[in-house]
Structures are given as structure tokens and as C-alpha cells.
Amino acid sequence: MQTTDNKDQAIVIYHAGMDDVVALQSVGRATFVESFSSDNTPANMEKYLEVGFSIEKLTHELKNKRCGLYMAGCLGRK
Helix, strand or coil, rough: EEEEEEEEEEEEEEEHHHHHHHHHHHHHHHHHHHHHHCCCCCHHHHHHHHCCCHHHHHHHHHHHHCCEEEEECCHHHC
């Protein structure tokens, strides 16, 4: 776990676990939309978001010991 002081709050980077799957889905979808929506059709975006960021897929990735997913948050909060 890595921490960085940010004035009054510490930011913590941690290895994501099963209890983070919904947050991973939310952040992943939002980041993907922001990064790629201008280069794709709405239909293509929706299709990828459904498959690429499904709870089932993210759960599978979290269980894979070769896959490292990380989250960041304020110290004391997830």
C-alpha cells in the first residue's frame, strides 16, 4: 500500500478486492466513456461497456492471481 499526503488528506493506493467490484465497474466505465466515446458510436460504446465492465468479468479478473487491479482513495475511506 502506498500513501501520498495531499495537504489535509492522505491518498491510499491499494490492491482491489471483491468488495471493490462495484466501484471498479463505476470508475472503469466512466474512464472508458471519457477516453473513447468521441471515437466510437453510441451502440459500440454500450456494447463494450456491457461486456467489458460487467460484474462477472470484473469478478473473474479480481479472482485471477495474474491480474492486478488497484484502487485509490482517501485514508480511512474506500
